[in-house]
Amino acid sequence: MSGAASVAASGRSLQAVTVLGATGSIGSSTLDVLARNSARYEVFALTANTRVEAMESLCRQHRPRFAVMQDEAAAEQLRARLADLPQTQVMQGVEGLCRVAGDAAADVVVAGIVGAAGLLPTLAAVDAGKRVLLANKEALVMTGDLLTSRAKAAGARLLPVDSEHNALFQCMPQTAEGTSLDGVSRLLLTASGGPFRGRTAAQLADVTPAQAVAHPNWSMGRKISVDSATLMNKGLELIEACFLFAVPASRIDVVVHPQSIIHSLVSYRDGSVLAQLGNPDMRTPIAHALAWPERIDAGVAPLDLFEVAQLNFERPDTVNFPCLRLAREAVDAGGTATAVLNAANEVAVAAFLDGNAGFMTIPATIEHCLGALPVRPADTLDAVLEADAQARECAAAFLA
Ligand code: NDP
Ligand code: MG
Numbered sequence: 001m002s003g004a005a006s007v008a009a010s011g012r013s014l015q016a017v018t019v020l021g022a023t024g025s026i027g028s029s030t031l032d033v034l035a036r037n038s039a040r041y042e043v044f045a046l047t048a049n050t051r052v053e054a055m056e057s058l059c060r061q062h063r064p065r066f067a068v069m070q071d072e073a074a075a076e077q078l079r080a081r082l083a084d085l086p087q088t089q090v091m092q093g094v095e096g097l098c099r100v101a102g103d104a105a106a107d108v109v110v111a112g113i114v115g116a117a118g119l120l121p122t123l124a125a126v127d128a129g130k131r132v133l134l135a136n137k138e139a140l141v142m143t144g145d146l147l148t149s150r151a152k153a154a155g156a157r158l159l160p161v162d163s164e165h166n167a168l169f170q171c172m173p174q175t176a177e178g179t180s181l182d183g184v185s186r187l188l189l190t191a192s193g194g195p196f197r198g199r200t201a202a203q204l205a206d207v208t209p210a211q212a213v214a215h216p217n218w219s220m221g222r223k224i225s226v227d228s229a230t231l232m233n234k235g236l237e238l239i240e241a242c243f244l245f246a247v248p249a250s251r252i253d254v255v256v257h258p259q260s261i262i263h264s265l266v267s268y269r270d271g272s273v274l275a276q277l278g279n280p281d282m283r284t285p286i287a288h289a290l291a292w293p294e295r296i297d298a299g300v301a302p303l304d305l306f307e308v309a310q311l312n313f314e315r316p317d318t319v320n321f322p323c324l325r326l327a328r329e330a331v332d333a334g335g336t337a338t339a340v341l342n343a344a345n346e347v348a349v350a351a352f353l354d355g356n357a358g359f360m361t362i363p364a365t366i367e368h369c370l371g372a373l374p375v376r377p378a379d380t381l382d383a384v385l386e387a388d389a390q391a392r393e394c395a396a397a398f399l400a
Contacts, residue, residue: 016044018100020121021112022058023048025221026135026161029282030110031062037296045100047113047121052077059088068096070117097121102128108290110161111136114223115346116388123147123381129154133289135161137240138346142339143384144243158244159289164189164237165244166285167263167276172245179245187241188265188273190257191316192217194228197258201320207359209352217260217280226349230362231316235327239338242331249331254324256314261303278303322363326370335375336387343391344369351399361399369394
C-alpha cells in the first residue's frame with residue numbers, strides 16, 4: 001500500500017480513498033460502501049463540480065482531509081460553510097481535482113466524474129500509480145490505449161466499476177496483473193435495452209428528457225441515463241471493453257437482457273459460458289473493485305432467483321437505436337474516432353436534456369461528426385484533446 005495510510009486501532013492500516021464525483025450517483029454508492037467498511041477505508045478527499053450544499057453535508061459526514069469544487073465560486077462558498085471544520089481543506093479547479101487524485105497519501109481513487117471532465121483527474125490518478133476504480137468510462141473511450149499503457153507504465157491497477165466490465169473481469173481468467181484471455185472465445189455484454197426498448201425511430205422522435213432518464217432497473221445520473229435510452233451507453237461500454245481487456249470489437253456481442261440480473265458473460269472455447277449475476281445495485285461492483293481480490297460487504301440484498309423467475313434475452317435493435325452501430329464503427333476506425341464519438345454525444349445529450357434538441361438528433365449529430373472529422377492517431381493527450389474540442393465545435397454547429 002502506498003502513501004501515509006493511518007493505522008487503525010486494530011493495527012491494520014486504513015486505505016485512504018479519494019472519491020472523484022462524490023456528490024453523484026457513483027459517489028454516493030461508493031460512500032455507502034466505505035461507511036460500511038470503516039475498519040478498512042477512510043475518506044481522504046471528496047470532489048464535486050458546483051453542488052455546494054450536497055458537498056457540505058458529505059464533508060460533515062465523512063470528514064475528508066480535502067474537499068475540491070471544480071467551480072471556483074462554489075469552492076469559495078464551501079470554504080465559508082466549512083469554516084468550523086478546520087481538518088477539511090477546500091481546493092478548486094482542475095488543479096485541485098488532479099492534486100487529490102495523484103496525492104501520495106491516497107491509496108485508492110474512485111473515478112466517478114461524468115464525461116470528459118473526468119479525464120485529467122483520472123489520468124493524474126493513473127500516472128501516480130493508484131488503484132483506480134474506473135466508473136468514468138468516457139475517459140477510457142477518449143484515450144483508449146493511451147490510458148491503459150500509462151496505467152501499466154505507472155504500475156496503476158485499473159479496476160472496472162461499470163457493472164458489465166466488473167462482471168467480465170470476474171468471469172475472465174484471473175492473473176496477478178488482473179485478467180487474461182486464455183481460452184476465451186467471446187465476451188457477451190448485457191444491456192437492459194433502456195426505457196424505450198421495442199420502440200421505433202418514429203415513436204422515439206418526441207420523447208422527453210423526463211421519460212429518457214426514467215431507467216427501468218438502475219438509478220443513475222442524468223447523462224448516463226440518456227445514454228442508456230439511446231443505447232450509446234452500450235456503445236461506450238463496447239469500446240470500454242475493447243480497451244480494458246485488449247479485445248477487438250468483433251469478439252464482443254451485445255445481448256439485451258431486460259431484467260439486468262446477469263451483468264455480462266464470458267464464453268470459452270470449450271463451450272463453457274461464465275456469468276456474473278446480482279441485483280442491479282452499483283454497490284456490488286464498487287465493493288468488488290475496492291476489495292479485490294478479497295470480498296467485503298456491500299449492503300446489497302441477496303439475489304432471490306425465485307423472485308426473478310425469468311431471464312430473457314434479445315438481439316439489440318441497431319436500426320432504431322443507431323448509437324450502438326456508430327460506436328462499433330468508431331472503435332473499428334480507431335485513433336481519435338472514439339474521442340469524436342464521445343464528445344459529439346456529450347454535446348448532443350446536453351442539448352437534449354436542455355430541451356434544445358430531439359432524441360433522434362443525438363445519433364444524427366454523432367454520425368455527422370464522425371463523417372466530418374478526420375481520424376488521427378490518438379497517441380498523445382494533445383491529439384485526444386484536440387479531437388475532443390473539434391468534435392464539440394462540429395456538434396454545436398450541426399445542432400445550431
Ligand atoms: P452523476 O451526474 O450522478 O454525478 C456526476 C459527478 O461528477 C457529480 O459529483 C458532479 O458534481 C461531478 N461533475 C460533473 N461535472 C463535473 C466537472 N465538469 N468537473 C468536475 N466534476 C464534475 O453521474 P453518475 O454518478 O451517474 O456517473 C458518473 C460516471 O460513472 C459516468 O462516467 C457514468 O458513465 C459512470 N457510470 C455510472 C453508473 C451509475 O450507476 N450511475 C454506472 C456505470 C458507470 P456536481 O454534483 O457538483 O454536479
Ligand atoms: Mg454499465
